[in-house]
Amino acid sequence: MLVCFRLSFVFFLLTAALSSCTDVIPIDLPTAESELAVEGTVTDQPGPYTVLLTRTSGYFNDQPSPAVRGAQVIITDNEGAADTLRETEPGRYQTHRLRGKIGNTYLLTVRTEGEEYRAATEIKRVPPIDRLEQQHKVKEAGWKDGYYVLYNGPELPGVGDYYRFKLYQNDTLRNKPDELIVRDDALYDGKYISNVELTDRPFRVGDKVRVEALSLPQDYYYFLNEMFTQINNVGLFSSPPSNVRTNVLNRNASGPKAVGYFAGTAVQSATITIQP
Incomplete structure (x- = not known):
């Protein structure tokens, strides 16, 4: 009983000491000009x-x-x-x-x-989309159980094409930070793109899934890549934020x-x- 009392008293003293050392430090940030x-x-x-x-x-x-x-x-x-x-x-x-x-x-x-x-x-x-297919994954390493949509279609010959892919689930755009999907044709120029998963988040039975393929000007492709980097720049080792191009x-x-x-x-x- 005496040991428990001493431990409780020590804990009380530590808590009091730590709480008494808490200071609120106001940060005066400069106000940037509105643009x-x-x-x-x-x-x-x-x-x-x-x-x-x-x-x-x-x-x-x-x-x-x-x-x-x-x-x-x-x-x-x-x-x-x-x-x-x-x-x-x-x-x-x-x-x-x-x-x-x-x-x-x-x-x-x-x-x-x-x-x-x-x-x-x-x-x-922008090239046409030939077809979309579904694939059911169960207990596959690195994947959540569920249904995935596979993209099939040609890539037009001639390096220098840039694309964004949008996924709509029941007419609602999937718009989480890591679902900004942009690609270039450097590795796929003129090839047929077969059975490619566009997302690692599964769909459910009955979901209506629409995929849009959008052509991008080169500079807009870089803009979206910079946007992706900034909106996903989180965590302990994130880099300082920076402005994206315009x-x-x-x-x-x-x-x-x-x-x-x-x-x-x-x-x-x-x-x-x-x-x-």
Whole structure:
């Protein structure tokens, strides 16, 4: 009994000592200048196409990014077509007649708060998806039990193609940080891609799975790779965060900067429903 009392008393003293040494140290972080953030795409699919305009905010700010309202937003192409986007809700601008086309180039112009920003992109080719197949894995090393979707389709000849693959489960995009899937054709140029799993997370019987293959301009491919690195940069040995590239430039080189990307993509898709 005496031993237990002594141990309890020692523990009490240690706890009191440690708690009395706790200091709250305020960290005064510098406030970065707010910048225009652009997120927009134009595809070879029917529109409308959307451009989102917001302002960046502080790292610890937990509120939605402020929308940029009343901007003039225009998309033009190399064939002379022009579309002035309409603001359908705060910070959300949509086309109403432009149609994207493989091989065309596009220029986004944004005028706001006395500044003019521009971003250029192109729509590259994309190969067809031949078919999707399912595979049931049970007690296989390195895999969770469940159903997996396998991709089958050709890769077009000619090095320099870049792709993103999107997976939709029952019409909802799988959008976890490690599900940003981008690839280049350096190792697969002109080959047939057969029975490739696009994710290590299984599906269930009855799930409707849609796979989209999107062509990417080279610089957008690098942008998405940098995004993947940053959003998965966690853990004890993570590297210091850094800014990713952007193709949105202020025409006034000494004016405020912008972040984000305006990209062109072509899209192919295929769907499968998981069967028992």
